Amino acid sequence: MSSSSSKEKKTVLIIGAGPAGLGAIEQFKRKGFEVVVYEARDVPGGLWNLDNPPRSSCEISFTADGRAIALSPLERSGLPAPVPSPLYPSVTANTPRDIMPYRSHPYPPHTIFLPTQETIRAYLHAYAAQYTESIRFGRVVTRVRWTDPEGGEGKGEGKVGRAGEPPEGHKRWTVEWAPAATKEPTPTPTPTTTVDQFDHIVIANGSDTRPHIPYLPGLWAWRGEVLHSRWYKEAGVFAGQTVLVVGNGPSGSDIARELGLLVVDQSKEAPRRVYQSIRSPPRTDSATGATGAQSSKESAATQSPSTSQTGRITLTNGQTLDDVDVIIFATSYYMRFEFLRGEDMPWGRWPVIKPPPPELVGSIEVDGGSRAYNLDEHQLFYYPDPSIAFLLLHAEAIPWPFSEVQARAAAYHWSAGGDLESGGHPGLEIKPFADEETDGHGVLVLGHPGEFIYTENLLRLIGEGGEEEVSADGKWGAWPGWKKEIRAAID
Numbered sequence: 001m002s003s004s005s006s007k008e009k010k011t012v013l014i015i016g017a018g019p020a021g022l023g024a025i026e027q028f029k030r031k032g033f034e035v036v037v038y039e040a041r042d043v044p045g046g047l048w049n050l051d052n053p054p055r056s057s058c059e060i061s062f063t064a065d066g067r068a069i070a071l072s073p074l075e076r077s078g079l080p081a082p083v084p085s086p087l088y089p090s091v092t093a094n095t096p097r098d099i100m101p102y103r104s105h106p107y108p109p110h111t112i113f114l115p116t117q118e119t120i121r122a123y124l125h126a127y128a129a130q131y132t133e134s135i136r137f138g139r140v141v142t143r144v145r146w147t148d149p150e151g152g153e154g155k156g157e158g159k160v161g162r163a164g165e166p167p168e169g170h171k172r173w174t175v176e177w178a179p180a181a182t183k184e185p186t187p188t189p190t191p192t193t194t195v196d197q198f199d200h201i202v203i204a205n206g207s208d209t210r211p212h213i214p215y216l217p218g219l220w221a222w223r224g225e226v227l228h229s230r231w232y233k234e235a236g237v238f239a240g241q242t243v244l245v246v247g248n249g250p251s252g253s254d255i256a257r258e259l260g261l262l263v264v265d266q267s268k269e270a271p272r273r274v275y276q277s278i279r280s281p282p283r284t285d286s287a288t289g290a291t292g293a294q295s296s297k298e299s300a301a302t303q304s305p306s307t308s309q310t311g312r313i314t315l316t317n318g319q320t321l322d323d324v325d326v327i328i329f330a331t332s333y334y335m336r337f338e339f340l341r342g343e344d345m346p347w348g349r350w351p352v353i354k355p356p357p358p359e360l361v362g363s364i365e366v367d368g369g370s371r372a373y374n375l376d377e378h379q380l381f382y383y384p385d386p387s388i389a390f391l392l393l394h395a396e397a398i399p400w401p402f403s404e405v406q407a408r409a410a411a412y413h414w415s416a417g418g419d420l421e422s423g424g425h426p427g428l429e430i431k432p433f434a435d436e437e438t439d440g441h442g443v444l445v446l447g448h449p450g451e452f453i454y455t456e457n458l459l460r461l462i463g464e465g466g467e468e469e470v471s472a473d474g475k476w477g478a479w480p481g482w483k484k485e486i487r488a489a490i491d
């Protein structure tokens with residue numbers, strides 16, 4: 001028995017109107033779905049909207065076993081609210097204009113080669129304007145679970161999904177959402193939640209959400225200020241201070257370079273000194289480059305520092321630093337799906353997030369992880385019930401056109417049924433991901449040419465994937481060679 005009559009349009013909820021969620025709207029609409037997007041912010045475009053939380057709102061706490069947790073006061077309050085953006089005003093794209101945007105929506109003419117944050121935000125807002133009627137702003141999804149066989153409000157004990165269908169008149173997924181709290185109210189009111197049901201869910205809630213700070217013995221007793229790069233907004237606020245930047249990804253490189261340039265320029269806003277702790281060689285897209293800033297760096301450790309109560313920081317190359325005022329951890333983020341609760345089905349039985357392994361984080365209870373589990377071989381569909389999909393979990397792929405292809409494949413699959421019973425689109429057979437054991441982010445890293453192998457394969461499985469980027473009959477294929485060359489050059 002179907003959850004909706006054959007004449008009724010199937011409903012899709014997209015969680016998040018960031019670049020991944022926005023790009024998905026078109027893909028589902030063109031396949032005849034009734035699409036709605038719930039977005040916690042009051043604007044589209046996800047993290048490309050700067051919100052500049054002050055440095056003082058980075059609150060660091062430590063767990064009993066000494067792990068640092070960096071959160072804003074609003075996050076600590078537990079109220080449903082948008083996650084602060086990690087962007088800083090000076091950021092420019094590290095993905096060139098010709099390969100960054102959605103496939104059928106290039107940047108406006110004369111856009112500079114590496115667009116600025118403001119150009120990108122404006123592009124996304126203009127793109128979203130055509131779908132405003134589908135987006136509900138200010139709604140935070142707080143819970144997603146299988147619809148209970150008894151009628152939609154219960155615990156969902158496993159009678160649906162692999163084992164069956166929701167009761168007649170109900171849709172497969174029950175969703176709760178609450179209005180977004182925009183600031184920390186005192187006293188805290190209990191937000192009212194609303195319950196809806198959908199046939200399909202697309203999770204596009206973003207990966208750069210929960211700050212990750214590595215475990216460093218003694219950090220809890222260190223006398224200086226600890227920040228995560230999410231709170232870095234401008235170099236000038238570190239005037240006169242000695243700063244240690246940990247990490248050499250795009251965030252760490254940008255921050256170290258901006259601080260270093262102020263030193264080189266002998267600006268009155270310059271920090272007194274800048275150190276950078278580097279564990280691995282830089283990737284091309286995060287290389288510090290010939291800016292002159294390198295010369296202001298005092299050291300490059302081979303791994304993270306460890307700290308002590310005296311204020312001394314010991315680097316793994318044996319060097320000690322006694323003069324650091326601020327450590328900025330540019331050490332990335334955990335992915336997090338706080339609305340997939342362990343007490344609900346199917347997440348309790350087949351979790352998507354498991355705590356990172358002890359060698360990475362010790363015994364800390366981290367409410368996020370560095371990879372997802374129980375997904376299909378494309379790490380797109382949830383294997384126990386492929387009527388739900390996750391966009392853009394992968395790393396080192398050009399994100400927007402990549403997630404657009406993922407959404408296209410999900411729309412094709414679901415338009416042909418798309419659950420285990422109906423089998424979905426012929427060709428796109430849902431198989432489990434081969435590696436459920438390996439911990440860490442590595443299983444999601446694609447790079448070049450991995451991302452093309454992935455997307456072109458996915459397109460072929462849904463009957464597209466020819467040689468032309470967009471064929472005369474509207475099918476999508478491989479990127480043209482000149483775009484691939486640009487991609488290869490930034491890998």
Ligand SMILES: Cc1cc2nc3c(=O)[nH]c(=O)nc-3n(C[C@H](O)[C@H](O)[C@H](O)COP(=O)(O)OP(=O)(O)OC[C@H]3O[C@@H](n4cnc5c(N)ncnc54)[C@H](O)[C@@H]3O)c2cc1C
Nearest residue numbers: 016018019020039040046047093094095140141205206208
């Ligand atoms: C500093 C920085 C620089 C970057 N530079 C580039 C670049 O140059 N080029 C590039 O292509 N990419 C870049 N990226 C990668 C960036 O992540 C992607 O461009 C893109 O923003 C990812 O889109 P997304 O929709 O997955 O996530 P996001 O942009 O994070 O959007 C997710 C959306 O989901 C909403 N949401 C989350 N949870 C809920 C919920 N429970 N209920 C309702 N709504 C929810 C959020 O409010 C948000 O609007 C950068 C990332 C960072 C951190």
Ligand SMILES: NC(=O)c1ccc[n+]([C@@H]2O[C@H](COP(=O)([O-])OP(=O)(O)OC[C@H]3O[C@@H](n4cnc5c(N)ncnc54)[C@H](OP(=O)(O)O)[C@@H]3O)[C@@H](O)[C@H]2O)c1
Nearest residue numbers: 092093094214247248249250251252279280304330331332
């Ligand atoms: N447009 C831009 O220019 C721009 C700017 C900033 C961010 N971004 C994007 O934002 C996303 C996040 O970037 P990010 O730089 O914040 O994160 P990232 O790319 O994941 O880099 C994290 C850095 O932290 C280091 N690190 C992690 N754990 C560590 C530990 N225990 N000890 C020491 N070092 C550790 C990593 O070292 P290893 O390499 O050794 O793991 C790496 O250098 C990426 O998608 C990136 O492309 C883009």
